[in-house]
């Protein structure tokens with residue numbers, strides 16, 4: 001992309017309740033005019049054009065509106081050569097450069113609702129990505145994309161909103177809470193809390209969300225259903241509309257909605273456009289009613305512009321091309337079918353498409369668009385540079401809130417998400433309690449006896465195993481589901497990775513603590529493990545630490561895998577080796593030398609060692625059947641072959657555990673807990689950075 005004129009564009013003005021970006025003195029920009037609500041140029045006296053950021057009103061001030069233009073945009077991708085066919089035995093396919101968009105030019109003015117249409121593979125998503133400067137890693141992009149004639153580069157992100165196809169929300173929040181969360185983190189930091197919450201109420205009204213404002217959003221398509229699909233989509237618009245950006249990009253806003261809801265959404269978009277915004281949507285085969293609601297359409301075919309203009313003009317253009325839309329036929333369907341490449345008739349279809357694209361590029365309509373785009377560029381050239389564009393181009397967001405503000409509201413949201421679902425919370429407590437009671441019944445009141453040694457050691461190991469598995473899988477089953485929301489919100493500059501990660505882990509910690517304490521309290525006393533308060537407290541602390549290590553590893557697996565399915569596939573094979581070297585299945589002295597390193601990662605081993613020592617160290621005597629200890633005996637006599645353990649120390653020694661290792665074990669467990677968390681944080685940072693590419 002030519003960056004010859006990557007020029008400062010926006011300057012800030014503090015006008016109290018509203019924040020504004022000023023383009024500078026631009027007597028000639030937009031013909032010396034601002035744009036009126038219907039997209040026409042107006043207000044002759046507008047010598048200072050400012051970019052929309054007035055957040056106290058729901059519309060964009062005419063003097064703050066932006067025209068988005070793109071000129072001669074070409075996009076291609078380099079495809080490396082490879083061997084075709086199975087097992088690399090086939091022909092060599094040479095590397096090639098695939099053209100995705102070719103010389104695409106257009107303009108979206110304030111007040112216009114532009115539909116980007118075309119057959120599958122025509123280049124709609126690519127154009128949207130290029131215009132929004134998102135997901136373009138790996139593409140070769142040339143051409144100009146300008147705002148009111150100014151080349152802003154990635155700064156476009158700061159004056160536009162991108163509503164993606166899938167709506168991702170934390171389902172436990174209500175509509176109002178979701179908007180308040182966004183407003184408190186995203187809006188201009190010079191606006192106080194009252195102004196932000198006031199803006200939330202305005203947006204709720206503007207987007208027709210009043211009726212469901214206090215309804216929980218719920219999970220899309222899940223059993224925990226909240227607001228409807230149409231309301232979810234309007235909530236997506238509302239979330240972006242809070243900062244009142246003058247440009248909106250929407251990817252398939254009506255997909256998955258029924259006709260009524262789809263119409264309702266496009267009406268909302270119409271309303272938003274009528275308030276001075278430029279709205280660009282990709283849309284797949286809209287119904288004729290929907291089609292008629294757009295005031296501009298852009299038809300893409302084979303990466304070229306087949307038409308850009310008003311729907312009526314499209315009708316005339318296709319008539320001239322000897323492809324008139326039949327009566328009572330949906331024009332959108334007709335154009336897409338006319339421009340589609342039908343399998344088996346590729347050459348013929350490509351020929352027709354080429355002819356249409358050539359005809360459009362030679363048409364008066366195309367010439368007028370090119371002239372308007374050039375006019376904007378030309379006029380922008382005469383304007384003095386303004387430092388705020390440098391700021392925007394450098395990617396600095398003036399909406400970023402402070403670290404503490406992010407921490408506060410993220411913690412609030414995470415806390416709600418963890419504890420609001422009372423049913424789920426109760427289910428987890430009941431589940432823990434039930435499992436604890438069952439295990440307690442299986443190992444009810446264990447004896448200190450020769451046979452009891454195996455049962456007690458087995459019970460201790462089972463406590464560690466259950467604590468590890470249940471806590472790790474609780475994370476693995478839920479955290480990856482939230483990662484999509486995190487990536488998207490991080491991408492919009494809502495918060496930092498560290499604040500998100502810290503609040504997530506801190507807010508969830510109480511739940512893991514409560515569950516671990518309930519589990520230990522029930523099982524410990526039912527099993528009749530060493531019955532002193534001190535031993536119980538040590539066991540509780542060690543199992544809490546164990547739970548936290550498992551949770552940390554759960555975070556690491558979740559961030560590394562990114563999806564529940566992969567994380568669930570990876571977690572068990574990872575856990576088994578740790579469990580194997582826990583001291584129950586293989587004696588510590590018999591671990592093969594090449595697996596010693598794994599022993600140092602096995603918290604099962606450290607936890608087991610501390611708990612076994614905690615259980616046995618005060619047991620001076622383990623009875624042996626058929627042998628009585630004389631009351632006046634000074635030492636316990638040697639046992640026969642059936643009695644392996646005279647005292648707790650024998651049990652500890654038998655397992656190759658050492659009382660001197662207790663503090664070392666606890667230290668290593670802390671290190672594992674912290675280490676896994678730091679690693680998972682680093683993986684999350686990496687994931688977040690890569691998602692921005």
Ligand SMILES: Nc1ncnc2c1ncn2[C@@H]1O[C@H](COP(=O)(O)OP(=O)(O)OP(=O)(O)O)[C@@H](O)[C@H]1O
Nearest residue numbers: 077098100118119120121122123124125126127138
């Ligand atoms: N990274 C890439 N590598 C190779 N080809 C690509 C790449 N990205 C896009 N394409 C190709 O470019 C063309 C346009 O893709 P794009 O996704 O923009 O089409 P689309 O009109 O949005 O299609 P759909 O409506 O099916 O989503 C397609 O043929 C696609 O296969």
